[in-house]
Amino acid sequence: MLNASSVVVLDFETTGLSPDMGDRAIEIGAVRIENGEITGRFQQLMNPGRRVSGFIEDYTGISNVMLKGAPSCAEVMYEFADFIHGYNLVAHNASFDKRFLDAELGQVSRRYSGEFACSMLVARRIYQHSPDHKLGTLVRYANIPSEGVFHRALYDSEMAAKLWLSMLDSINKQYGLNEIPFKLMQKIAKTPKHSVAKLLKLY
DNA sequence: TGCCAGGCCCTCTTTAGGGCCTT
Numbered sequence: 001m002l003n004a005s006s007v008v009v010l011d012f013e014t015t016g017l018s019p020d021m022g023d024r025a026i027e028i029g030a031v032r033i034e035n036g037e038i039t040g041r042f043q044q045l046m047n048p049g050r051r052v053s054g055f056i057e058d059y060t061g062i063s064n065v066m067l068k069g070a071p072s073c074a075e076v077m078y079e080f081a082d083f084i085h086g087y088n089l090v091a092h093n094a095s096f097d098k099r100f101l102d103a104e105l106g107q108v109s110r111r112y113s114g115e116f117a118c119s120m121l122v123a124r125r126i127y128q129h130s131p132d133h134k135l136g137t138l139v140r141y142a143n144i145p146s147e148g149v150f151h152r153a154l155y156d157s158e159m160a161a162k163l164w165l166s167m168l169d170s171i172n173k174q175y176g177l178n179e180i181p182f183k184l185m186q187k188i189a190k191t192p193k194h195s196v197a198k199l200l201k202l203y
Numbered sequence: 204t205g206c207c208a209g210g211c212c213c214t215c216t217t218t219a220g221g222g223c224c225t226t
Contacts, residue, residue: 018207021208023226092224093224
């Protein structure tokens with residue numbers, strides 16, 4: 001799976017910002033894309049074993065009542081490891097989701113083989129004129145239809161997936177690259193803004 | 204109960220500080 005148009009785009013809702021400080025996942029959502037088409041979806045609430053704060057209930061719409069009946073993080077993440085097996089991974093601000101993926105899979109002794117790319121870092125370079133680079137703003141900027149509620153895992157992963165495909169399309173149209181390797185997207189994310197055009201013209 | 208992070212990126216930079224993004 002070396003092509004950027006075949007990836008799993010994922011998004012976590014969590015109890016807070018840092019697994020190192022004891023925060024846990026409460027929902028995982030993911031969309032599998034193969035050759036630019038959505039071919040699979042994964043969504044599951046998970047019980048972190050303690051109450052979540054009022055802030056998180058308000059922010060995500062996920063309540064303690066909803067989590068009470070949900071399966072454990074271990075149960076869900078074990079299954080999720082199968083869903084992502086063999087795919088490269090994309091997330092909006094990937095460093096955040098990678099930390100939680102590593103922490104939660106570590107708890108169930110599962111690993112993954114794919115590499116991460118960050119849609120936010122790519123968007124800062126490909127959509128430089130967007131007012132900001134929050135997921136919701138970029139979705140509007142790219143004219144992607146959206147009717148759901150942000151801050152739920154499946155919806156955010158689906159919007160990030162469409163943003164990812166939109167950026168691949170923009171690169172294709174602007175630079176004539178229709179087969180974009182995943183490695184090139186990772187390289188774009190690390191290239192200084194002012195050098196991205198040069199990188200893609202020479203590719 | 205209340206608190207917390209970390210990587211990127213810009214600039215009035217590099218012996219640093221602060222905003223952006225994610226929950």
